[in-house]
Amino acid sequence: MLRLFAPIGRYFILMAKVFSRPEKAAIYRRRIIYEMEALGVDSIGLTAIISVFIGAVITLQMCINLESPFIPRSLVGYATRETMILEFSSTVVALILAGKVGSSIASEIGTMRITEQIDALEIMGVNSASYLILPKIVAAVLFFPFLTILSIVIGITGGWAISYLTGIMIPADYVDGLLMDFRPYSITYSLIKTAVFAYIIASVSAFFGYYAKGNSLEVGAASTRAVVVSSVVIMIFNLMLTQILLI
Amino acid sequence: MIRAEHIVKSFDGRRVIDDVSVAFETGKTNLIIGRSGSGKTVLLKTLVGLHTPDEGRVWYDQTDFTALTFRDRKAVRKDIGMIFQGGALLDSSSVEENVKLPLDLFTRQSEAEKLERVNFCLRRVKLENANHLYPAELSGGMIKRVAIARAIVLNPKYLFCDEPNSGLDPQTSIVIDNLIHEITHEYNITTIINTHDMNSVMEIGEKIVYIHEGRKWWEGTKDDILHADNPELNAFVFASAMAKRAKAAVR
Numbered sequence: 001m002l003r004l005f006a007p008i009g010r011y012f013i014l015m016a017k018v019f020s021r022p023e024k025a026a027i028y029r030r031r032i033i034y035e036m037e038a039l040g041v042d043s044i045g046l047t048a049i050i051s052v053f054i055g056a057v058i059t060l061q062m063c064i065n066l067e068s069p070f071i072p073r074s075l076v077g078y079a080t081r082e083t084m085i086l087e088f089s090s091t092v093v094a095l096i097l098a099g100k101v102g103s104s105i106a107s108e109i110g111t112m113r114i115t116e117q118i119d120a121l122e123i124m125g126v127n128s129a130s131y132l133i134l135p136k137i138v139a140a141v142l143f144f145p146f147l148t149i150l151s152i153v154i155g156i157t158g159g160w161a162i163s164y165l166t167g168i169m170i171p172a173d174y175v176d177g178l179l180m181d182f183r184p185y186s187i188t189y190s191l192i193k194t195a196v197f198a199y200i201i202a203s204v205s206a207f208f209g210y211y212a213k214g215n216s217l218e219v220g221a222a223s224t225r226a227v228v229v230s231s232v233v234i235m236i237f238n239l240m241l242t243q244i245l246l247i
Numbered sequence: 248m249i250r251a252e253h254i255v256k257s258f259d260g261r262r263v264i265d266d267v268s269v270a271f272e273t274g275k276t277n278l279i280i281g282r283s284g285s286g287k288t289v290l291l292k293t294l295v296g297l298h299t300p301d302e303g304r305v306w307y308d309q310t311d312f313t314a315l316t317f318r319d320r321k322a323v324r325k326d327i328g329m330i331f332q333g334g335a336l337l338d339s340s341s342v343e344e345n346v347k348l349p350l351d352l353f354t355r356q357s358e359a360e361k362l363e364r365v366n367f368c369l370r371r372v373k374l375e376n377a378n379h380l381y382p383a384e385l386s387g388g389m390i391k392r393v394a395i396a397r398a399i400v401l402n403p404k405y406l407f408c409d410e411p412n413s414g415l416d417p418q419t420s421i422v423i424d425n426l427i428h429e430i431t432h433e434y435n436i437t438t439i440i441n442t443h444d445m446n447s448v449m450e451i452g453e454k455i456v457y458i459h460e461g462r463k464w465w466e467g468t469k470d471d472i473l474h475a476d477n478p479e480l481n482a483f484v485f486a487s488a489m490a491k492r493a494k495a496a497v498r
Contacts, residue, residue, distance in 0.1 A: 023352050034339075111338075119297055120335035123407075124349050125324030 011207050017129040018137070018203070031135035032142075039101050039136065039202075040143030044150065046100060047093055051084075051151040054092070055158030058083050063168045073169050077177020080159040082186070089151035090190045091238050094197035097144065098230040102205035105136055106226035109209030110219035118210070133206040137199060144198035145191045152190070189245050196241060197234050204230045248273050249294060249405060249437055254303035256293050263289045264300075265461040274435045276428050276451045280442055281458035282483060288409060290458060291441045295329060295407050296320060307405065325353055328398030328436075330408040330427075334390035336382040336397070342369070343378035346397045353401065368396040372426060388419040392426070399430055406431065408440040412447060420444060424451045443483075445490060448472065457483065 022028050062076040109132055112118050121128040156178060164171045208226035212219050249271045256264040263286045271277040281287045292298045294305055296312060305312045307323055315323065336345045343365055350361045369375060372392040382390060391411055398406060408427060412420035428451040431438040440447065448455060452469040457480050465480045472484055485491050 027351055108339075115333055115338075116331045116335040117337055119292075120329065120331055120337075122297065123295060123324065123327060123329040124352065125321040126352060 010211065011204075014129055014207055014210060015203060017127060018133045020127060020130055022130055022134065023126060028135055032138050035135045035139035036143050039139050040147065043097060043100060043147060046096065047147045047151050048154050050093070050096060051089065051155040052158035054088055055080060055084060055155030056162035059159035059162050059174070060168065073173040074177035074180060076169055077159065077174035078180045079177070081156055081178050084152050084155040085186045085190050088155060089148045090193040090197065091234065093147060093151050094144070094194065094201065094234050095231055097147070098201050098234060099227050101140070102201050102227050102230045103223045105202060105205035106209040106212075106223040107219055109133070109206055110212035110222045113210060113212050114215065114219060129210065133203070133210070136206060137202040140198035140202040141195050145194045148190055148194040192245060193238065193241050196237055200233050200237060201230050204233060248308055249439065250306040251294060252304045252306070254290065254293055254305070255301045256289055256298055257301055263461050264293065267458070267463045269456050269463055269466065271437055271439050272454055273437045274432065275438070275453040276431050277437070277439045277454045277456070278442060278448055278452045279439065279456050279458060280448060280483070282443065285458045286461040287441050287458045291407060291409055291439065294439065295327065325401060326404040328401070328403035328406045330391065330394045330398050330406070330411050332410045332413050334382070334394040336390060336393055338382050341378065342374070342380050342385070342393050345382075345393060346400055349397065349401045364400060368400050371399070371430070372396045387414050388423065391415065391423050395423075395426060395430070399434070402434065404436060406436045406438040408438070410441055410443070412442065412444045417446060420446060421450060427451065445484060445487065
């Protein structure tokens with residue numbers, strides 16, 4: 001039991017340190033912008049590629065599986081839109097980013113720990129947890145929702161493109177489906193989930209990196225644990241947030 | 248002056264530092280020497296506050312450092328510079344950004360003033376025109392010199408060096424040793440160097456403390472060390488073939 005709860009306690013102690021008053025706001029602003037580029041802008045390509053293919057595949061699958069004269073073809077566009085907004089662009093993209101961004105955060109901070117860079121900051125009197133982790137959390141929480149919106153737009157476009165290029169359905173029907181029964185709250189729900197997942201990815205990965213010790217093997221192990229635990233926590237919170245926000 | 252009083256530190260029930268009391272003098276290069284695993288790095292990290300001692304106290308002049316809270320320690324930390332074994336430069340920052348970081352965090356100087364100070368410190372360690380290089384582009388000796396520049400940028404009263412010569416060739420080691428020694432005298436700093444390099448001992452050791460199995464075994468000057476009748480110390484000092492030959496030649 002202690003093995004389970006001790007890391008949770010350490011995580012909250014670390015977060016208390018992370019959210020204590022920063023040394024100098026100007027330094028943090030610069031670091032947040034740097035992290036936005038490192039964690040967010042550099043993930044645009046991956047998000048776009050995955051989203052366009054998933055949007056196209058969802059459309060193809062729907063076309064193949066909803067082959068019935070009683071089901072209007074426009075439902076394919078509707079289903080693609082809802083899948084992208086409600087689950088794929090928030091949850092699945094978050095899981096992918098947990099792999100890319102999470103491992104990068106854990107290995108970066110872990111390497112800083114074993115090469116005494118964190119000790120150097122502490123000696124200078126810097127709150128190393130806040131200095132290193134807070135900008136990553138803020139950057140992720142602010143930037144990941146843009147990735148979600150981008151993923152939704154590109155995924156839906158991918159669906160339209162595959163219907164246009166293969167002729168599996170009439171693109172106009174697809175567009176009709178996209179406009180059918182649209183609820184703006186779905187976007188809000190998706191963005192709230194993304195912000196929570198962004199916090200989980202950045203903070204959990206940073207936690208594993210910050211407490212890494214030993215050698216490069218340990219940093220690798222910390223990075224793997226960060227991805228696994230972030231992914232599990234994301235799935236748990238996905239369930240909870242869906243229950244809270246949609247039902 | 249930095250004083251350690253009856254310092255005890257254990258890890259997982261193993262006593263790594265065992266009742267060490269020692270005073271390190273201002274304006275001198277104080278050396279902690281000992282074999283690998285003797286506890287000298289733990290002692291240094293305890294002195295600097297990276298480890299909390301299980302027992303004992305550390306005094307920085309008249310201030311009981313061990314009794315201070317994290318927030319209160321900040322005031323003392325601004326007077327501390329430290330050079331780590333691997334340099335511990337921030338990989339994602341350039342040389343200039345690394346040296347400027349303490350100024351960014353703790354001063355209200357303008358960018359021009361900060362840059363002037365950074366350039367002064369880089370010139371002091373003979374690293375002109377390296378401002379925009381990154382740690383990955385530097386040699387071992389250059390990394391140590393940037394670490395020294397960063398350590399002195401806030402005019403520290405106390406300077407800690409954890410094996411500053413590790414991984415360096417003998418000539419570069421002497422350059423780094425002399426640089427630390429000169430800076431110590433120039434700014435009247437209390438410098439504590441952790442080393443097992445006998446060259447450093449003979450070059451710059453003004454006060455030497457020998458740590459063996461977590462205990463203070465001997466203390467004295469570099470002139471005393473060659474004539475000490477402590478068998479453990481002698482085994483350490485004359486371990487190398489060159490030292491043995493030199494001793495035989497003197498006899």
